[in-house]
Amino acid sequence: MKYDLINRELFIKNRKNFAAQMKPSSLAIFNSNDIYPVSADSTLPFEQHRDIFFLSGVDQEESILVIFPDAPHDKHKEMLFLKETNEHIAVWEGEKLTKEKAFETSGVKTVYWLQDLEKVLFEIMTQCDTVYINTNEHYRANVETETREDRFTKWLKEKYPAHSVAKSNPILQRLRSVKDQIELDLIQKACDITEKGFRRILGFVQPGVWEYNIEAEFMHEFLNNRSKGFAYTPIVASGNNANVLHYIENNQQCKAGDLILLDVGAEYANYSSDMSRTIPVSGKFTDRQKAVYNAVNRVKNEATKMLVPGTIWADYHVEVGKLMTSELLGLGLIDKADVQNENPDWPAYKKYFMHGTSHHMGLDTHDYGILTEPMQASMVFTVEPGIYIPDEGFGIRLEDDVVIQEKGDPFNLMRNIPIEADEIEDLMNS
Template identity: 80%
Template sequence: MKYHPIDNALYIKNRKNFMAQMQPKSLAVFNSNDQYPISADSTMPFQQHRDILFLSGVDQEESILLLFPEAADAKNREVLFLKETNDHIAVWEGEKLTKDRALVVSGIKTVYWLSEFEKVFFELMTQADTIYFNTNEHYRQSVETETREDRFIKHTKEKFPAHSWAKSNPILQRLRSVKDAIEIDLLQTACNITEKGFRRILNFVKPGVWEYEIEAEFMHEFLRNRSKGFAYTPIVASGNNANVLHYIENNQQCKKGDLILLDVGAEYANYSSDMTRTIPVDGKFTKRQREVYNAVLHVKNEATKMLVPGAFWKEYHVEVGKLMTSELLKLKLIDKADVKNENPDWPAYKKYFMHGTSHHMGLDTHDYGILWEPMKANMVFTVEPGIYIPEEGFGIRLEDDVVIQKKGAPFNLMGNIPIEADEIEALMHSKS
């Protein structure tokens, strides 16, 4: 792994919190992700399933975590199953976790090789009444591929039809949404790497540069700072491309007078950052661009203040809509008649700001969190309003990642990343 070792106290705590919410006489199983094929002998780079990572720190394929708080033998209350390593594997693929190393990483003392799973699992299932399956119930999920978890669930239901089953996801949604101090430090590191990338491109962008060249500059800076790269597919959208919300082609030349919307974020230790900045190609905002830019910045700053313990995601977005409506009126993009006659299900402001303002952040860019439950301290959210004006040839979005505090305004993990229009211009004109 490129990242520095993580204190296993995080994973010990996470397992303890999960097991405290399990039903009596139950066990839970968590599987690594598959390595997905491309064609021939090519595979996509491995990405660990975030749930097994959250509970164990194991960042390796073909791994299984089993939790059984009431196992008859205390050694089987936390168990890891790993792909057996050997000298041949070490030569061809690099070192894999040994049993001793797995203990250091996870804090789990009982480690078996994967070949022993069926035998040990059968023995432990004879002591349990219920098994927790790790289903994907994220509100944005749209998975068509059968996963390793899917195959495990199907096989287990066939082999143990008399057992009850429960879902681990509701427990994990709540646990993962509230961040430990170690996790917040990891998120801060990811944001700091993103800052370095952004400052790099401020000294790089000029008329004639291509969007993919900017993407490459970010990637260079991310990799040299121990990141695997982008936390999600980057958006480098100049001119009217910014009005395509998920524009990812990044293949156009940037022209004088245009703006570039940059929605990029580095990952670090599998934790995501998520930043958006909008900058002028030639280092100078026009009067109109600056008006819209400052309107978006105002909405972002005011919306951030609303992210406090006890707030509800749905009501928060209603209030942000009111802020945006006020700004769009000032910009003369909508008028009072538009507001008076608006469809409550699609308010007038949605013509120019059609997406949500905030989502949970963490191990996933769109992280776990139950949206109908109140916000809590140490939840991490994005704040990302935007105004998109195709008829004027530009779109502006600004986005930071913030940590909800017990009292007061959220802490901005991206507080050191330039965002004021004057600072952006000054930095772009200070190129060495």
């Protein structure tokens, strides 16, 4: 891995917190992701399943974690099953986790090779009543692929049909949404790498560069700072491309007078950052562009103040809508009649700001969190209002990542990344 070794106390604590919410006489099983094929002998780069990483720090394929708090034998309370490594694998694929290295990484003392799984599993399944399976219940999930976890769950339920089944996901949704300080430090590291990429871009952009040139400059900076690269598919959208919310082609030339909407973020140690900035190709905003830019920035700043413990996500978005409505009125994009006659299910402001303002962020860019429950301290949210005006050929989105505090305003993890319009212009022309 490119990243520094993470303090295993994080994973020890995460397992302890998970185990505390399990039913009596139950065990939980978590699988790594597959390595996904492309064609012939080509594969996609491996990405670890975030749940097993959260609970163990193991960042390797063909790994299984078992948590069994009520196991009769102490050695079975926590177990890792890993693909056995050898000299041949080391030569062809690189070093894999040894049992000693797995303990150093995770704090799990009992480590078996994967070939022992069925034998050990038979023993412990005779000692428990309930097994927790790990299903993907994220509110944005739309998965057609049968994952390694899915295949294992199918096999387990057929092999042991008399056991009760429980779901790990509701426990993980709550645990993963509230960050430990070690996690916050890792997310801060990802944000700091993103800052370096953005400052590089400000000195690079000029009329005639291509969107993919900008993407390449970000990637250069990310890799040089121990990141694998982008936390999600980057958006580099110049001109009217910015009005396509998930524009990812990044294949157009940037023209003088246009704006570029950048929605990019570095990952670090599997943790995400998520930044949006909008900059002028020529290094200076027009008066109209700056007026819209400053309106978006004001909404972002006021919305950020609402992210405090106890806030309900849905109510928060209603209040942000009121802020945006006021700004759009000031810009002349809507009028009072539009507001008076609006459809409550699709308010007038939605014509120019059609997406949500905030989502949980962490190991996943759209991270775990139950949106119907009140916000808590140490949750990390994005704040990302935007105004999109196809008729005028530009769209603007500004986005920071913030940590909810027990008291006071949220802590901005992107506080050092330039965002004020005048500062953007000064840096681009320095």
